[in-house]
């Protein structure tokens with residue numbers, strides 16, 4: 001990526017406005033953000049920096065833990081004059097933190113299918129050993145909240161009668177196969193959180209994000225939205241894998257980050273929440289058409305076999321039931337797909353090169 005903002009300023013303002021009074025809970029607090037240099041992690045850091053600048057009487061501090069396996073150090077120093085500590089560390093190994101920690105946001109993970117095919121053991125370890133090591137930190141001190149980033153992938157390939165999918169659906173997941181390192185380790189990560197909550201009172205809450213997207217995604221991320229965006233900018237045909245009929249729902253970053261913060265601050269401990277946007281549920285072919293309407297030109301498509309580097313066996317449908325998040329967290333996504341893609345395109349035009357690989 002060229003040297004350009006990793007987020008939209010207007011998105012950060014929107015998130016803060018929507019958090020309202022809840023944001024005051026961070027005054028004077030120390031927040032540990034694992035995976036803080038990744039796509040979601042960076043948004044947490046920028047929102048907290050914005051709170052310090054504009055809202056909080058007592059500034060909060062952050063401790064960022066990342067090993068940069070899929071990211072690079074972003075230019076965040078400007079937003080954080082002080083109170084920013086970075087620890088370069090692989091969470092597969094134990095971590096010692098001295099001093100107080102009030103909240104832990106465990107967003108470290110290997111989220112893109114391309115990367116979890118490339119790094120299966122690391123994927124498995126960050127969600128299991130990494131989660132355990134952070135839970136140990138939480139157990140040693142009175143933290144106020146612990147948020148674990150699980151995934152909608154823990155549902156595997158849900159059968160039709162469980163779509164939209166509620167949190168109580170146990171999943172249809174294979175412990176073997178190209179996606180198991182991700183799906184199964186996220187499931188175990190959730191179990192660890194539930195056990196640490198039950199046995200030691202750690203206030204752990206889990207979120208299951210459904211395809212979050214937005215400005216700030218790396219051009220070499222390989223997930224579908226940055227992939228299409230890069231190809232559009234490079235005037236290359238969009239590649240649709242398999243039949244193109246597999247569906248997803250997509251959640252814009254502002255909606256998702258509000259949901260994650262609410263889950264951290266208000267979520268029931270020991271429980272999990274779907275965070276996403278239930279509509280529209282679109283196939284990859286339809287997603288290409290939405291892009292076409294957003295950029296107002298015909299986009300050439302090529303339907304191709306799954307590349308070797310991409311784990312096949314992907315879920316055919318994915319759509320969240322958000323009634324639990326609405327009831328418990330007052331979570332309601334508001335950004336439509338066309339509007340979200342429009343913002344991504346606008347941002348990416350100044351940032352993506354069009355041929356990252």
Ligand SMILES: NC(=O)c1ccc[n+]([C@@H]2O[C@H](COP(=O)([O-])OP(=O)(O)OC[C@H]3O[C@@H](n4cnc5c(N)ncnc54)[C@H](O)[C@@H]3O)[C@@H](O)[C@H]2O)c1
Nearest residue numbers: 035038039040066067068069070071091108109111149212
């Ligand atoms: N973005 C989504 O749509 C989505 C959907 C479902 C789940 N999630 C989960 O949310 C979390 C954040 O996702 P993201 O989109 O920001 O991913 P990302 O890949 O952009 O960022 C993840 C960060 O974690 C770091 N990391 C990975 N392994 C680590 C380790 N062993 N030790 C320390 N740091 C490590 C990476 O270097 C990277 O900076 C991940 O756990 C992911 O599995 C995201």
